[in-house]
Structure formats: C-alpha cells, structure tokens
Amino acid sequence: MTETTTAPVTAPAPDAGDSPASDPGSAPAGAMARSAGPKSTGPKAAGRPRLAALDALRFVAALGVLVYHYVAVNHQAWGAETAESFPDAQPVAAFGSFGVQLFFVISGFVILMSAWGRGVRSFTASRVGRLFPAYWLSIVAVLLLLLVVAPGTKDVGLSETAANVTMAQRAFGMQDLEPVYWTLWTELRFYVLIGVLLAVGMTRNRLIAFATLWPLAAVVAARSDHELAATVLVGTDAPLFAGGMMLFLLVRERRAVAPWLVLAGNVVLACAVSGRSQSLRIATSTGVTVDPQAYWPAIAACFALVALIALTPVNRLSWRWLTVAGALTYPLYLLHSSWGEWLIERLYPHLPMVVTFAVVTLTMLGAAYLVHRFVERPLGPRLRRAVERDLDRIVRALTPRRDGVTSDQSAEVEPAASR
Known part of the structure; x- marks a missing residue:
C-alpha cells in the first residue's frame, strides 16, 4: 500500500497496499476505462467516494508494522x-x-x-506506476546500506538484486533484499488475479462467485501442500483480500444479502487460517506465542476497522492530514526495516531507549516524505502513462490485419478521417 484518497494503495505494502485514491491514473468517477483492452461488463461506478480515513488507517497499520520490527522482532540492534x-x-x-x-x-x-470499470491495460499501468518508483528507490537504499554504509552485513549477489528489481524474486527462488518485500509478492499475485477477472469480464455475479470460491480453493491448496496452486491463489491470505472486495461491493449495495454472506464467510475463514499463519510468522520472528483466542479477534478487528470507515459516516471525514498520512504509508513501509535497525544500533548507546525509538521513527517518516514528494509524485504518473502507451503498442502490433490495413495504419487513418 500514497497520494490522495479518492478511489483507487503494500506493501509493500506493503502495502501494501494501495490507497483509495492514491492512484494518479484512476478513471474519472463513473467513467469506463479508455483502454482498448477488455472492459468491465459490470455496472458503471457511481462516483468513487473520498475515503481519507482509510488512508489514516493504512498509516496506523504501517506504524504497527514499524513497532513490530523495532520492538518485537528478535535482533541485536538494541545491544541484546x-x-x-x-x-x-x-x-x-x-x-x-x-x-x-x-x-x-x-x-x-x-x-x-x-479496477471497477477499467480495462486490463489501464489497470496494469496504474499498478506499475503506483508500486515501482518507490520500490526501486527502496532497493537502491538497501543496497547503499549493505554495500557501502555497512558492508558485510548481508551478502548480496547480482542475480539476487536483478530478481528483486522485478518484485517477483520469490518466483525465481531468490531472497528478498528487505524482509518487508514478501507482502509485495502477495499483493502482486492478487493483482494478477484481478487482471484475469477483468479480462474475463467483471460482473457483479462473477465477482461474488470469485470472492466465494477463490479463498476456499486457496486455503485447500495451502492446507494440501499444493505449493504451485497455493502460490498462484495467494494461499491463506486470500480470504483477507476477498473480504475487502466484498466490503467495497457493500458500499454500492448496502442491503444486498449475498455480499454480506460472502463477507461473513471470508471473515471466519481469515480468522481461522490467515490468523494461524500470521501467528506462526510471529512465533518464528519473535518467539511470542499468539493463541487462537488472540488472533481471531485481531483478524476480525481488521475487517471491522475497514467496515467502520467504508460503511458508516466516518467515510465523510476529509481532513487533509489524513491523506498526507496515507501518502507516507507505502514509502515508510518500504524503508523502515533495515535502515531503522542500523540507526537504532548507532543511536542507542548514546540516547535513551525511548528517545532513540522516537528519533528513528521520525527519521523514517522524513525519508518517506522525501520519497513521496520527489520520487512517487513526479515519476509515478509518467511511468503509468509510459506503460499504458507501450501496452497499447504491443496490442496494436499483435492485432491481425483487417481489410488489408494494419492496426497501426488504421490508428493513423482514423484521426485524419475524423478531421
């Protein structure tokens, strides 16, 4: 999961994630995508709401992860x-x-x-423009740390670095340069599934069927040790995404029964399987045991918080600082881990523990702002437009000739004829 919050933000981000309106390339409210690719066959989007509070919630989530890495994960940055x-x-x-x-x-x-009301190419370009500028900067930052500032901390090879540039390093069996990158791989697989759904045609009924069957298939694959299927279907995290999708549908159809039932099923499934998976990750990284009576409420709270913002008058909040906080979320998530631990190591012998934590956190927030202001804002829209333009060219090049005229020639002739 970073700009403003109007509609379409992790990683990553984490985060993530994305922000409701952090996508500079989102189509206007209610407008169908201009891309020549497959269009959604669902109803047109009724003006996308401005959900500034959702940006603030993303920021809170990022701070939670930061606290987890600094205070809970076992490392030696604090001297023990x-x-x-x-x-x-x-x-x-x-x-x-x-x-x-x-x-x-x-x-x-x-x-x-x-994705609602968009074509595949427009959606793909928006995701690339949204995720990669800050992500590539974070790779440069971690390489600077590992190769120049603190050489020998971790061995980094050329092939590993090249794989990380794609964000799909885990598909090549390569390690993440930053521990937080695993969530971006999860997000990326979810985006691919949404792209497939757009290509098939995103209708309301297909969406509900997808959000019902996909998480079940993903969990069965994960529990049956079918590694490839579990990877493609996003494994035990699928119910979290599917439940979020149903919350969006409920914004549009508050009284519809089917989305509520599918949401409830995904909440239960997420509490049972996603909660357990996360408790295992926590135990591995911290040694802390999180029992079911603790992780069930934690997962349920994730859904409840999003529902509170999406389905209640809280969604009317529009304070500017909320969107500013959302803008910092993705770069903060990408940058805070390795550099934060290094700063703690350097500062803690000279400053009290609480002061060290505050200084490092504020430093990471400052770095996040700089990345957003000087990397994401100028480069994100340009990258999105470039990707969409290149995808259009590829499609035109692959389009068969019609009536002896290539698609490129047709594209050149049509504007002239219209004049």
Missing part, C-alpha cells in the same frame, strides 16, 4: 535480544504484525475500487 530489551513491551508489540493483514483487507477494497 529484543526479548531481553523489551520483556514487557514485546508481547504487545508483536500484535503490530497484524498491520499486514489490515493492509490486505484494505487492498481488497481499494484495488477492486481501482
């Missing part, structure tokens, strides 16, 4: 194991990890909002 440095705070900070699940629910909501 985190469990020794924060014996009382660590079990509480471990719940910040559920910010990732909150990102996924939000992503299901806003990505469907972004």
Whole structure:
C-alpha cells in the first residue's frame, strides 16, 4: 500500500497496499476505462467516494508494522535480544504484525475500487506506476546500506538484486533484499488475479462467485501442500483480500444479502487460517506465542476497522492530514526495516531507549516524505502513462490485419478521417 484518497494503495505494502485514491491514473468517477483492452461488463461506478480515513488507517497499520520490527522482532540492534530489551513491551508489540493483514483487507477494497470499470491495460499501468518508483528507490537504499554504509552485513549477489528489481524474486527462488518485500509478492499475485477477472469480464455475479470460491480453493491448496496452486491463489491470505472486495461491493449495495454472506464467510475463514499463519510468522520472528483466542479477534478487528470507515459516516471525514498520512504509508513501509535497525544500533548507546525509538521513527517518516514528494509524485504518473502507451503498442502490433490495413495504419487513418 500514497497520494490522495479518492478511489483507487503494500506493501509493500506493503502495502501494501494501495490507497483509495492514491492512484494518479484512476478513471474519472463513473467513467469506463479508455483502454482498448477488455472492459468491465459490470455496472458503471457511481462516483468513487473520498475515503481519507482509510488512508489514516493504512498509516496506523504501517506504524504497527514499524513497532513490530523495532520492538518485537528478535535482533541485536538494541545491544541484546529484543526479548531481553523489551520483556514487557514485546508481547504487545508483536500484535503490530497484524498491520499486514489490515493492509490486505484494505487492498481488497481499494484495488477492486481501482479496477471497477477499467480495462486490463489501464489497470496494469496504474499498478506499475503506483508500486515501482518507490520500490526501486527502496532497493537502491538497501543496497547503499549493505554495500557501502555497512558492508558485510548481508551478502548480496547480482542475480539476487536483478530478481528483486522485478518484485517477483520469490518466483525465481531468490531472497528478498528487505524482509518487508514478501507482502509485495502477495499483493502482486492478487493483482494478477484481478487482471484475469477483468479480462474475463467483471460482473457483479462473477465477482461474488470469485470472492466465494477463490479463498476456499486457496486455503485447500495451502492446507494440501499444493505449493504451485497455493502460490498462484495467494494461499491463506486470500480470504483477507476477498473480504475487502466484498466490503467495497457493500458500499454500492448496502442491503444486498449475498455480499454480506460472502463477507461473513471470508471473515471466519481469515480468522481461522490467515490468523494461524500470521501467528506462526510471529512465533518464528519473535518467539511470542499468539493463541487462537488472540488472533481471531485481531483478524476480525481488521475487517471491522475497514467496515467502520467504508460503511458508516466516518467515510465523510476529509481532513487533509489524513491523506498526507496515507501518502507516507507505502514509502515508510518500504524503508523502515533495515535502515531503522542500523540507526537504532548507532543511536542507542548514546540516547535513551525511548528517545532513540522516537528519533528513528521520525527519521523514517522524513525519508518517506522525501520519497513521496520527489520520487512517487513526479515519476509515478509518467511511468503509468509510459506503460499504458507501450501496452497499447504491443496490442496494436499483435492485432491481425483487417481489410488489408494494419492496426497501426488504421490508428493513423482514423484521426485524419475524423478531421
């Protein structure tokens, strides 16, 4: 999951995720995508609401993940194991990890909002323009840390770096340069599934069927150890995205029964399987045990918070600072981990623990603002337009000749004829 919040934001981001209106390339409210690709056959989008509070929720989720990495994950940045440095705070900070699940629910909501009424090419270009500028900058930042500032901290090879540039390094069996990148791989697979749904034709009934059957198939694949199927179907995190999608549909059809039933099913499935998966991740990284009676409410709260913003008068909040917070979410999520730990190592011997935490957090927020202001805002729209233009050219080049005229010639002749 970063600009303003009108409709279509993790990773990543995490985050993520995306922001309801952080997509500079979103189609106007109610407008169908101009792309020549497959169009949604569902009803036109009725003006996309401005959900500034959802941006603030994304920011809270990012801060939760930051606290988790600084205070809960076991590392030596504080001069000893985190469990020794924060014996009382660590079990509480471990719940910040559920910010990732909150990102996924939000992503299901806003990505469907972004895709609604769009073609495949427009949707693809918007995602590339949204995710990659800050992501590539974060790769440069972590390489600067690992190769120049603190060489020897971690071995980084050329092939590993090249794979990370694609954001699909896990598909090549390569490690993430930053630990937070795993969520971006999850988001990326979700985007592909949405692209397939757009190509087939996104109707209301197909959407409901998809949100019903896809999470079930994903969970069965994950539980049956069918690794390829589980990877393609996003595994145990699928119910989080599907539930978020139903929340978006409920904004449009508040009294419809089917979306409520599908949402309820996905909430239960997410609590059972996504909660358990996250509890295992927490145990591996922190040694903290999160029991079902704790992770069930944590996952349910993720859905409840998004529902509160989407389905109640809270969605009318439009304070500017909410969208500013949302703009910082994605770069903060990308940058905070490795550089944050390095800064803690350097500052903590000289500053009190609380002051160190505050200084490092503020430094990361400042860096996030700079990335948003000087990387995302200028480069994101340009990259989106370039990708959409190139995709249009590829499609035209692959389009068969009609009446002895190529698609390129037809594209050149039509404007002249219209004049």
